Amino acid sequence: MKIVIVxxxxxxxxxxxxxxxxxxxxxxxxxxxxxHLNHMGIVPRIIIGDLDSIPENILSMFKEKQVKILKHPARKDQTDMELCMEYAMTHGCTxxxxxxxxxxxxxHTLANIFILRRLAAxxxxxxLIDAHNEIHIVVSHLTLTGCPGDLLSVIPISDHVQGLTLEGLEYPLTNQTLCMGSTMGISNVFTQDKAHISLKSGAVLVIKPKEES
Known part of the structure; x- marks a missing residue:
């Protein structure tokens, strides 16, 4: 099941x-x-959170449209994003x-990025996408589509990343070991329409940035 969290x-x-x-x-x-969804004319299946960021008129409108509301207390141990992610995982997300x-x-930005590791595992x-980046956390392999000249950064986020192989990029790697803090993988460049990232152990943050025109 394809799920989108906004x-x-x-x-x-x-x-x-x-x-x-x-x-x-x-x-x-x-x-x-x-x-955001209201501005785009999209009705969500469910709204999850402590509801402190939704104007009452928008919340009432979605209630009238029979949108499920799962309200949590403001004082909680998880962010709204984590609650949404767990809901997705327990409702057949693939x-x-x-x-x-x-x-x-x-x-919040870093927490939302690093939460991806649980899903990758x-x-x-x-x-995770925004106006400037497409972001992934990889623990085994990933293939990304792009155009020659597009940038791609691969950043180790575990103490050691072993067996890192990069293909389809200007600076390929084969069975490389990187330590957390290494900048070797920053600003690589697509040479083909696909880039392949694989590793044997550890985890990497993969960011495909969009350069300002």
Missing amino acids: ANGTLCQTDRLLSRIQQADMVIAADGGAV DLLIMGATSTRLD QGIPTT
């Missing part, structure tokens, strides 16, 4: 993002993400797309 962070509402939301089997709003999960709040392909 959070309350920065979200540029492009036709491409709208199309990907419309193709989902389930759309989940993480609290104020419901505001492919997850997260939008609106980055913002000027670096703490369970074999659920997950993509």
